[in-house]
Amino acid sequence: SQTIHQWPATLVQPVGSPLSLECTVEGTSNPNLYWYRQAAGRGLQLLFYSVGIGQISSEVPQNLSASRPQDRQFILSSKKLLLSDSGFYLCAWSVQTGNQPQHFGDGTRLSIL
Amino acid sequence: SQKIEQNSEALNIQEGKTATLTCNYTNYSPAYLQWYRQDPGRGPVFLLLIRENEKEKRKERLKVTFDTTLKQSLFHITASQPADSATYLCALVRTGGSYIPTFGRGTSLIVHP
Numbered sequence: 001s002q003t004i005h006q007w008p009a010t011l012v013q014p015v016g017s018p019l020s021l022e023c024t025v026e027g028t029s030n031p032n033l034y035w036y037r038q039a040a041g042r043g044l045q046l047l048f049y050s051v052g053i054g055q056i057s058s059e060v061p062q063n064l065s066a067s068r069p070q071d072r073q074f075i076l077s078s079k080k081l082l083l084s085d086s087g088f089y090l091c092a093w094s095v096q097t098g099n100q101p102q103h104f105g106d107g108t109r110l111s112i113l
Numbered sequence: 114s115q116k117i118e119q120n121s122e123a124l125n126i127q128e129g130k131t132a133t134l135t136c137n138y139t140n141y142s143p144a145y146l147q148w149y150r151q152d153p154g155r156g157p158v159f160l161l162l163i164r165e166n167e168k169e170k171r172k173e174r175l176k177v178t179f180d181t182t183l184k185q186s187l188f189h190i191t192a193s194q195p196a197d198s199a200t201y202l203c204a205l206v207r208t209g210g211s212y213i214p215t216f217g218r219g220t221s222l223i224v225h226p
Contacts, residue, residue, distance in 0.1 A: 034213070043117075044157075044202070044216040090156050099145055099164070099206065102214065104156030 002027035006091045006105030014113050019064075019078040021108050023091030026072065031093040033074040034102065035066055038088040050074060051096065086112045115140045115215070117205055123221040126193055134188040134220050136203030143205040146179055146186050147214055151200045157216075160201075161188075165208075193224045 003026045013019060025031055035047040046059045048066035056066050063082060067075045074091055088109055092102040118137045126132050136146070145164045149157035163170045163179045163186070170177045176189040190197050200221045204214035 041121075041218070043218040046213065046215075049211075049213060092156070094212075099162065099212065101147055101149075101159035101162060102157075102204075103159065106156050107154070109154070 002093075002103065004091060004093055004103055004105040006089075006108055008108060009106065010109045010111075012111045012113060013081055015083055016080050019076070019081050019085070019110070021076040021089055021091075021110075023074045023076075023105055024072055025074075025093045028093065028095070029071060030096055031072065032096055033068060034092040034094075035074065035076050036090040036092065038090060038107075040087075044090065048076070081112050083112050086110055117141075117203065117215060117217040119201075119203060119217040119220045121218065121220070123223055125223045125225065128194060128224055128226050130193055132190040132193045132197065132222055132224070134201050134203075134222065136186040136188070136217055138184050138205055141184070141205055142208050143181075144208040145206050146177075147204040147206070148175075148177055148186075148188050149202040149204065149216075151202060151219060157202055190222070193222075195224045195226050198222055198224050 006023045032051055034049045036044045038044050050056050050068045053068055064078050088107050090107045091105045094100045094102045116139045147162045148160045151157040161177045163177045174191045178187045200219040202216050202219040204216045206214045
């Protein structure tokens with residue numbers, strides 16, 4: 001069966017520090033991969049998605065970036081965190097054909113001090 | 114602009130009753146609609162998918178309806194239990210799009226014993 005792992009579960013970082021969140025998927029090949037941010041009381045905001053290794057689409061301009069160095073690995077990064085980067089970050093995967101649901105990891109709670 | 118609206122106020126019901134959650138949308142032509150459950154501090158979990166040409170879909174105690182004329186989906190949980198307490202998100206996927214769903218903000222359901 002397929003599983004998705006995200007780490008760390010919680011992270012407290014000072015303003016201006018770098019960020020690296022990692023997500024890996026097991027049990028499937030060639031998945032679409034996604035990074036979302038969920039602010040308190042708000043919906044899921046799509047940040048990045050990827051349909052293959054090295055292929056990244058950005059939905060929202062910001063100081064975050066994403067990379068997909070391997071088929072089932074998706075990384076969210078920042079060189080310098082802002083206070084506004086605080087939130088709940090979720091990684092998800094789906095199969096590449098249409099009308100398939102998304103499968104989410106358990107998220108990373110990021111607090112910027 | 115495109116909007117997905119879910120009631121921001123929590124729905125409180127007694128155990129055993131039917132819970133009905135609403136998802137309204139404007140300026141969308143969705144190919145299909147998905148419903149997810151999200152528990153606090155966890156990622157959303159896919160529940161049901163309904164296509165634009167389907168009026169109703171059932172899965173155990175869950176039922177989803179989709180009215181493209183009213184631009185509305187209703188999500189029902191029959192014989193509700195305290196364990197059904199969670200936030201429920203609807204997500205729309207547009208026709209001719211990239212199959213990436215757009216999520217509503219979710220409605221919190223609280224089932225009282």
